[in-house]
Amino acid sequence: MVRLPYLTALTTLFSYGLLFAFGHFRDFFRRILDAGKSSNLKGYAPICLGYEDFYTRRLYLRIQDCFGRPIASAPDAWFDVVERHSNDGNKTLQRTTKTSKCLNLGSYNYLGFAAADEYCTPRVIESLKKYSASTCSARVDGGNTKLHTELEELVARFVGKPAAILFGMGYVTNSAIIPILIGKGGLIVSDSLNHISIVNGARGSGATVRVFQHNNPAHLEDVLREQIAGGQPRTHRPWKKIIVIVEGIYSMEGELCNLPEIMAVCKKYKAYTYLDEAHSIGAVGKTGRGVCELLGVDPADVDIMMGTFTKSFGSCGGYIAASKEIIHHLKHACPAHIYATSMSPPAVQQVISAIKVVLGEDGSNRGAKKLAQIRENSNFFRSELQKMGFEVLGDNDSPVMPIMLYNPAKIPAFSRECLRQNVAVVTVAFPATPLLLARARICISASQSREDLIKGLEVISKVGDLIGIKYFPVEQEKVASVDKLKKLE
8 A cells, every 4th residue: 555655745735735726716717707708508507517627627638648649550569659739738639740659658468469469460350351340239139259159268268267258348347247246235345446447337236335445354354244244224134145346456556456365254254256357367377367376266266257358468348257157147137248239350359369379279389478578577677666766556476567656747747758758658647546646557568678678767767866756765786787787688
């Protein structure tokens, strides 16, 4: 967990206070200046009231050039970022015809399958010719190809569950599935830092939702004991069912789930477990099978395993893997399966091919090399950042490593200065994180060479010195290792 220093917290609060004060000051005078102007609403209520989009107008628009940057190439280790400019103080951005070749430290391309691949790409092109870009139908109608069935069987075998079901979008996999698994009279116990797709799915289920402290099995046990003893609100009847929801790797923290301890608590209190492996499947574990393999947990003990194809497999969509009974129920009850258009066949083929590479079923050892490379790259980059004095969140082996920025002025400063030196990074702030905990989220890829990583470290170190985000003492004798490695290369 982040331990925010008092001085940093004070200066960050003061900075946000100034931004909010000046924003409201400008809004006050804007209302005075617009008082005499006629409204174009013609009697309709405004869709966006002044206070509802205050954050967007007065804070986000100031730095919107740091977000949504268009790219003009595949999201490989290096990619082309389209340059933009603004003529109205950042209210609108205009694309130019110029591009900058930048080191990609922001995309979820953990195993490097997002670019052309010698095994995957020819098969994807062939599937496009055979099936077209879309099935133009739901799975239960005319959108169920043999590729979809093959991928469901392959995913189930890969993660170690009896059956699986596919969805066209990772976000929908959580938000649409959770309300089918549990409803009124049920209890969801969710980690406090779970993804918004889980939060919205839990809210939409109608079940009672309780939150436990992030990655804290002891507090989870306290919550379960209290809720089981008290029962349902008002009636105090026993809960119909209890589901504990956690993530394999937390996307904004880069931390691994304390899965063995959490599983022990769930077994003790007979609670079902729902594991979101969006960022861990394919990225961690000796053979890429996620946190269960990495932490020594039997997949059979996890009731529902969720994952996506966007992070490690270079495609889109998501899956649920569980018992045959649960999957049968989802296929007959989930609107996202019954009504939504099925995954694009080329996207399905991309996942099939990528998993076969990881499993070594392509006839090579490239999958094992990719897994070793992402692990080596992640641990090297994390350790070097820490030696430089940055506050880096997360655990070893995780390809996600947030660098804490805190102060709102440092969010655009870090992003713009890195881009100026041809390193593309992702900065994250409220509402995706708590207001005081803004950060830059680095995502490492197996496609990046040691030279690429050293280039990124050099730029980040210079920018860190420039804007003052090295919150810990620099280990001088160790940070020199970057220079030594560069010379050896």
